[in-house]
Amino acid sequence: MALDQVTAPVIRGGVVAYNIYLNLQLEVDNASARNDVMAVLPRVRDEINMDLFSNKIIDQGGLENLDLKMLKGRLLKAVRRAAPKDTVRAVLIINVARGG
Numbered sequence: 001m002a003l004d005q006v007t008a009p010v011i012r013g014g015v016v017a018y019n020i021y022l023n024l025q026l027e028v029d030n031a032s033a034r035n036d037v038m039a040v041l042p043r044v045r046d047e048i049n050m051d052l053f054s055n056k057i058i059d060q061g062g063l064e065n066l067d068l069k070m071l072k073g074r075l076l077k078a079v080r081r082a083a084p085k086d087t088v089r090a091v092l093i094i095n096v097a098r099g100g
Helices: 031-039 041-054 068-082
Strands: 006-012 015-028 088-099
Touching (some): 015 031, 015 041, 041 068
Antiparallel strands (some): 006 015, 015 088
16 A cells, blocks of 8 residues: 655754655555554654654665665564554655655
């Protein structure tokens, strides 16, 4: 199930240097699980945003230093905090882009 695009700021020297835009998809088992996640989607998006705005996703450099495996794991934990138990199997990163 596709999510609306999310934004993650990259902070340098205490200010936003640029943003990273992510298109994410949640992997669910069936239509019932999808409906269960849809029922709490605002909470799911809130957990994702809380993670992206509270924790670095890149230490130095640009997108070439983005650890997708680490980010997927963090986002899955965030989603599972809000989604009903055993509904979300994985967070898929469909697209990553850098913006000014």
